Amino acid sequence: MAEVDARADRRSEGIVINDDWPGYSLDLFSYPAHYSGDLDCVIVPHGVIMDRTERLARNIMDDLGDHDIVVLCVLKGGYQFCADLVERIKALSRNSNHTIPMRVHFIRLRSYLNDQSTEDLHILGAEDLSFLAGKNVLIVEGIVGTGKTMETLLEHVKAFKPKMIKVAGLLVKRVQHSLASVPDYVGFEIPNRFVVGYALDYNEYFRDLNHICIISESGKKKYKV
Ligand code: IMP
Numbered sequence: 372m373a374e375v376d377a378r379a380d381r382r383s384e385g386i387v388i389n390d391d392w393p394g395y396s397l398d399l400f401s402y403p404a405h406y407s408g409d410l411d412c413v414i415v416p417h418g419v420i421m422d423r424t425e426r427l428a429r430n431i432m433d434d435l436g437d438h439d440i441v442v443l444c445v446l447k448g449g450y451q452f453c454a455d456l457v458e459r460i461k462a463l464s465r466n467s468n469h470t471i472p473m474r475v476h477f478i479r480l481r482s483y484l485n486d487q488s489t490e491d492l493h494i495l496g497a498e499d500l501s502f503l504a505g506k507n508v509l510i511v512e513g514i515v516g517t518g519k520t521m522e523t524l525l526e527h528v529k530a531f532k533p534k535m536i537k538v539a540g541l542l543v544k545r546v547q548h549s550l551a552s553v554p555d556y557v558g559f560e561i562p563n564r565f566v567v568g569y570a571l572d573y574n575e576y577f578r579d580l581n582h583i584c585i586i587s588e589s590g591k592k593k594y595k596v
Contacts, residue, residue, distance in 0.1 A: 385543065385557035386423060388414060392562070394585060402580055409577075409590030410567075415559055417581040420541070420569055421455065423558045427539060428459035430556055431509065435537070436469030440507045445524065446479040447578070448513035451570035452541040452558075456511060476500075480520055494527060503531040513571050514542040515554060516563075542566065542583070565591075 394412030402410070444453035457475060464470040479495040508528060515521050521538065528536060540554035544563045567577035568584045576594045577586070 384553065384560045387560045388562065390545070390562045397584075400582060402582060402584075406577065406580060406590070409587055409593060410580075411585040411587045413582045413584050414561065414566060415542075415569075415583040417569065420452075420558070420583065424452065424455050424541075425459050427556050427558060428456055428463055431456075431460060431537075431539065432463045432467075432469060432471060434555075435471055435507065435509070436467075437471070438507045439472045440474075440509050441503060441533075442473055442475045443503075443508055443510045443528065444475060444477050445510065445512040446477050448571045449511050449541075450513075451578075452513050452539075453511040456539060478524070480524065494524070500528065500531045503528065503533045506533050507535045508533045508537070510536065510538045512538065512540045512554070513569070514544070514566070515540045516544045517546055521554070541569075542571075 392414070394414045395416065397410055397413060400413055400416060402413075442453065442457060444450060453475070457473065460471055460473065478500075480493065510521075510524065510528065512521065521540075525536065525538075537556070538554035539556035541558040543553060543557050543560050545560060546563050565573065565586055566583050567573050567586050567590075568580035568582050570578050571583065572578050573586055573591065574594050574596050577584075
C-alpha cells in the first residue's frame with residue numbers, strides 16, 4: 372500500500388455498489404440448489420467479477436510490467452480471485468511486449484467466527500517469509516472489511532523488508548472508522564453486509580458458489596457454529 376501514485380488513487384475505489392442497491396434476484400442466475408433459501412440476492416454476478424478482474428490485471432501490468440513479483444495469496448477467501456487474477460496477468464504477459472515474471476506464495480489467515488471479526492487473528496503457514504527481502508510483493512485478498520486483518524498482515528510482511536508492497540482486494544466494504552488505507556487495486560466497493568461466494572465463506576460454507584451473494588438470516592442460522 373506504499374507508493375500509491377495519482378493514477379492508482381483515481382481508480383482505487385473500484386466499482387461502487389451503493390447501500391440502496393437491492394442486488395439481483397437469485398431467480399435470474401444459476402446457483403447450487405443446496406443453497407436454496409440461504410441467500411438474499413446476488414450482489415456481484417460471476418461474469419462481472421471476471422470482467423473486472425481482467426481490467427485489474429491490466430492495471431497491475433501497466434504499473435508493474437517488467438518487474439519480478441511475488442504474489443502472496445491470502446487463503447482461504449482470496450484463492451479464487453488470486454487464481455483468476457494470476458491467470459489474466461499470465462494471458463497479458465503472453466500477448467504483449469511487457470511481461471511480469473511471477474512467483475506465487477500462500478499465506479493463511481483466520482479471524483472470523485460466524486459473521487463477526489474476532490480479535491484473535493491467526494497467521495498460519497507464514498513460517499519464514501525471508502525470501503521476500505528486496506522483492507516486489509503483490510498481496511491478493513478476497514475481501515477487506517474493517518481492515519484489521521490487512522494491517523496485521525502488512526506489518527508482518529514489512530518485517531521481511533520487501534522492496535515494494537502492493538495490495539489487490541476484490542471487495543472492500545464501506546466500513547465507518549475503518550483503520551486501514553485502501554488497497555492499491557480494488558474490484559468493488561460494497562455495502563457493509565456479510566457476503567459469501569467466489570471463495571468467501573460463512574463458517575466454511577458457500578465457497579462453492581460462483582456469484583458474490585448476500586447471505587440470508589436463515590442461512591446464517593443454518594450454518595452458525
Ligand atoms: P477485516 O479484518 O474486518 O478487514 O476482515 C478481513 C477478513 O475477514 C477477510 O480476510 C475475510 O476472511 C473475512 N471477511 C470479512 N468480511 C467478510 C464477508 O462479508 N464475508 C466473508 N468473509 C469476510
